[in-house]
Amino acid sequence: FSPVGKMFRAVVRLSTSGVRSLARIRPCYSAPLASRCYSHAKVETDEEFDARWVTYFSKPDIDAWELKKGMNTLIGYDLVPEAKILDSALRACRRLNDLASAIRILEAVKDKSGPHKDIYPYLIQELQPTLIELGISTPEDLGMDKL
Amino acid sequence: MLHLTTGRVGCLLSKQAVVALTSSGARMSSHGHHEVSDSVDMSQPMYWDRLDTPLPDRPWKDVLDSTDKSLKQKEKGPWTALSKEEKIALYRLKFNHTYPEMKRPSHEWKTVIGGMFIFFGITGLVVFWQGHYVYPPQPHTFGEEWQAKQIQRMLDMRINPIEGFSAQWDYKNKQWK
Numbered sequence: 001f002s003p004v005g006k007m008f009r010a011v012v013r014l015s016t017s018g019v020r021s022l023a024r025i026r027p028c029y030s031a032p033l034a035s036r037c038y039s040h041a042k043v044e045t046d047e048e049f050d051a052r053w054v055t056y057f058s059k060p061d062i063d064a065w066e067l068k069k070g071m072n073t074l075i076g077y078d079l080v081p082e083a084k085i086l087d088s089a090l091r092a093c094r095r096l097n098d099l100a101s102a103i104r105i106l107e108a109v110k111d112k113s114g115p116h117k118d119i120y121p122y123l124i125q126e127l128q129p130t131l132i133e134l135g136i137s138t139p140e141d142l143g144m145d146k147l
Numbered sequence: 148m149l150h151l152t153t154g155r156v157g158c159l160l161s162k163q164a165v166v167a168l169t170s171s172g173a174r175m176s177s178h179g180h181h182e183v184s185d186s187v188d189m190s191q192p193m194y195w196d197r198l199d200t201p202l203p204d205r206p207w208k209d210v211l212d213s214t215d216k217s218l219k220q221k222e223k224g225p226w227t228a229l230s231k232e233e234k235i236a237l238y239r240l241k242f243n244h245t246y247p248e249m250k251r252p253s254h255e256w257k258t259v260i261g262g263m264f265i266f267f268g269i270t271g272l273v274v275f276w277q278g279h280y281v282y283p284p285q286p287h288t289f290g291e292e293w294q295a296k297q298i299q300r301m302l303d304m305r306i307n308p309i310e311g312f313s314a315q316w317d318y319k320n321k322q323w324k
Contacts, residue, residue: 067202068202068203071201072200075201094226097222097223098241099222099237100237100242101241104202104242105201107201107245107246108198108201108246134226135225135226135227135228137231137234139245139246141231142238143235144235145245145247146247147248
């Protein structure tokens, strides 16, 4: 209880000493409007984000754990990955001799699109050269998009 | 003093938790009609089917027979050489459910709604039985004659004559407005 009492007494002292002492105190809310309390961290642009992920999956000796970690993290984000990132990931699957994961990635991307039904066909269209080159069949080709 | 009591409560809860765990463990081992225990070994990499985590820690089928092994060998070559069935087989080796299978609707809602209605029905029966066997007879003031006299008395007293009860009564024509 004693610290509160001291505070109270300090406040009383301040008010009795007059306006002169109050002028010395500058509360932070009287700062100019232009400065906001936003973080000063640099915001990554979309291109930087894409480039970072393309580089991640492009690692020549990427291992299975890194592929899993990368994909699970990427799918955890609130976005549908760009075609170039998926291309890089599919090529990583090829280096790891893992066709199943490649198909799984396509399924996951379709699910990520949610109600936006036009994203997945667009991505497949963009990835067609890679899919043909690597011989990856889409879930639709294999009849796995139906129950 | 407060410190001691929270500690005591915490100790009690943990004791109950331990009892619950051991008793459930006992129940599980008493099932005994299959070798594989229902509890998952959390010290090993797990498999999962999750929409938000597409690639689990381990493949679905760990033990591969010779056909599976030869297929995995073929997977190391160009995938264009694989037939559709082989590709599907490779997928099924690594994963249990496809995304559509994970998202398949269940019939659980019917159980839930049905169960709800059953309980409503049972409650209704209980309420009805209660009304018949438990409740004492209604007070005499609920009777038709008494109620009529009561209403007449309220009108005579001019209960809420401006906006309420008596305001709805047409005193001139002796009827409700």
